[in-house]
Amino acid sequence: MNKNLVLILSLLPFLFFSCEKKEDNLPRNATGKTNTISVIIDDQLWNGEIGESIRNKFASPVIGLPQEEPLFTINQYPVKLMEGFMTDSRTIIVVKKDKKTLFEIQKNQYASPQNVxxxxxxxxxxxxxIIEKHTSKIIQIIKETEIAESQRINRQSLINPIIIRNKFQIALEVPYGYSYALQKNKFLWLKKEIISGNSSLLIYEVPIKSIRNNATTITNIIRIRDSIGNLYISGAELNTPMMTEEGYSPYLFKLKLNGKETYETKGTWELKNDFMSGPFVNYAIVDEPHNRILILEGFCYSPSKKERDLMHELESIIKSVVILK
Structure with missing residues (x-):
């Protein structure tokens, strides 16, 4: 037999073993539903003041939803079960009594993407x-990871971006399932039908002086979105435009989106003279190079289904925006 062939055959088992070792070293894919936390803590601590603190902070009501829903869904497991399927969760919080006081964040400890x-x-x-001191940081990291994971899933199947790109000079990752409900000169309405209702995404722009960073900011944002509702969005009956629900004061936050100053508004919408209503999130981006305020808004109607994760999907789409030069 050819000596080279003998050498290759003799090396094959080692090659296969090496490949298997590399496969074993690869992190598992993290699993779990959106906005879900696995809390690893013994029952005694969970049923006392520590568990109460965790529930109050991580299952507090989501801002801007008409019906109360928890910020995160919490699944609790005793420390002795810290193995198997629950270590595949994207978010794990391990709480235990120990000889030393510790707060530590480990990325991709058991799976990827993951925060432990x-x-x-x-x-x-x-x-x-420790919980009191680090709660805000933990929530921020969890939210960023959940948004990134939703965006990764969205990228697996996107609608054609040309219309959005040409009309607004932006790149936006809108997943398959959304279709164009209405197109105007400076306005787009994309809509997705779901079993219990629908989700909508609005894109439009207004003059840059329409919103100023002062005491009138929230008033101007609501005035603009109500005018858009009056022009383009209404119910099946006459005189039923979409408007900001007056019974709930919207929440206003200031942040950076695509590196630009942005006003985030969360609240509830309703149809005038009708029964339909739901949550909305509105991002008004100050885009000085294009001399405009670019507005991306997500809202949904789902009277028989939880709305937290529907709004999360819309937020993940909006936060994928890139303003092109």
């Missing part, structure tokens, strides 16, 4: 202090 937050302390007071 380790919290430990000698006493209940030590643990409660």
């Amino acid at each position: 937050f380790h919290i430990s302390g000698k006493t209940n007071g030590d643990i409660l202090e």
Whole structure:
């Protein structure tokens, strides 16, 4: 037999073994439903003041929804079950009594993408202090990871971006399922039908002086969105335009989106003289190079289904925006 052939055959088992070892070292894919946390904590702590603190902070009501829904869905497991399927979760919070006080964040410890937050302390007071101190940071990291994961899923099947790109000079990752409900000169309405209702995405622009950073900011944003509703969005009956629900004061936040100053408004919409209503999130981006305020808004109607994750999907789409030069 050819010596080279003998050498190759003798090396094959080692090659296969090497490949298997590399496969074993690859992180598992993280799993789980959107906005879900696995909390690894013994029942005694979970049923006491520490568990109450975790529930109050991570399952507090979502801002801007008409019906109360938790910020995150929490699944609790005892520490002894810290193995198997729950270690595939995208978000894990491990809380336990220990000899040392510790707060640590480990990325992709068991799977990817994943955040594992380790919290430990000698006493209940030590643990409660860590939770109080780091809650805002933990929530921010979880939200960013969930948005990134939703955007990754969206990219697997996107609608044709040409219309949006040509009309507004932006790139936006809109997943398959949305279709163009209405197109005007400076306005687009994309809509997706779901079993319990529909989700909508609005894109439009207004003059840059329409919104100023002062006490009138929220008033101007509501005035603009109500005027758009009056022009383009209404119910099946006459005189039923979409408007901001007056019974709930919208929430206003200031942030950076695509590196630009942005006003985020969350609230509830309703149809005038009709029964339909639901949540909305509005992003008004100050786009100085194009001398405009670019507005991207998501809203949904789902009277028989939870709306938290529907709004999360719309937020993940809007936050994929890139303003082109």
